[in-house]
Amino acid sequence: MRITGAHISIGFLAVITAAGLFFQRQANDELRTEIALLRGESGKLRQLHLEHERLVTAQLPLATLESLRADHAAVERLRGEVELMRNRVKQMEGR
Secondary structure, three states, X not given: OOOOHHHHHHHHHHHHHHHHHHHHHHHHHHXXXXXXXXXXXXXXXXXXXXXXXXXXXXXXXXXXHHHHHHHHHHHHHHHHXXXXXXXXXXXXXXX
């Protein structure tokens, strides 16, 4: 059997087609891996969003927080006054 130009062309096309299919499959595998990674990241992002919503819901209102801060400052001021009065009492007892 004699190899003609048509046979060479058909063989060349078969090799080109096989190489194209190989590279296409490789690209598809890479894309599937990337999709799996993105799905995992999407799940993590969804969990973080839910945690953020939970924390925002549990957060004290600003008015309550400011009231607590004012109360804390008042307690500290009163502690200072009590200490001052104790010192005065000690001075008066010492006279």
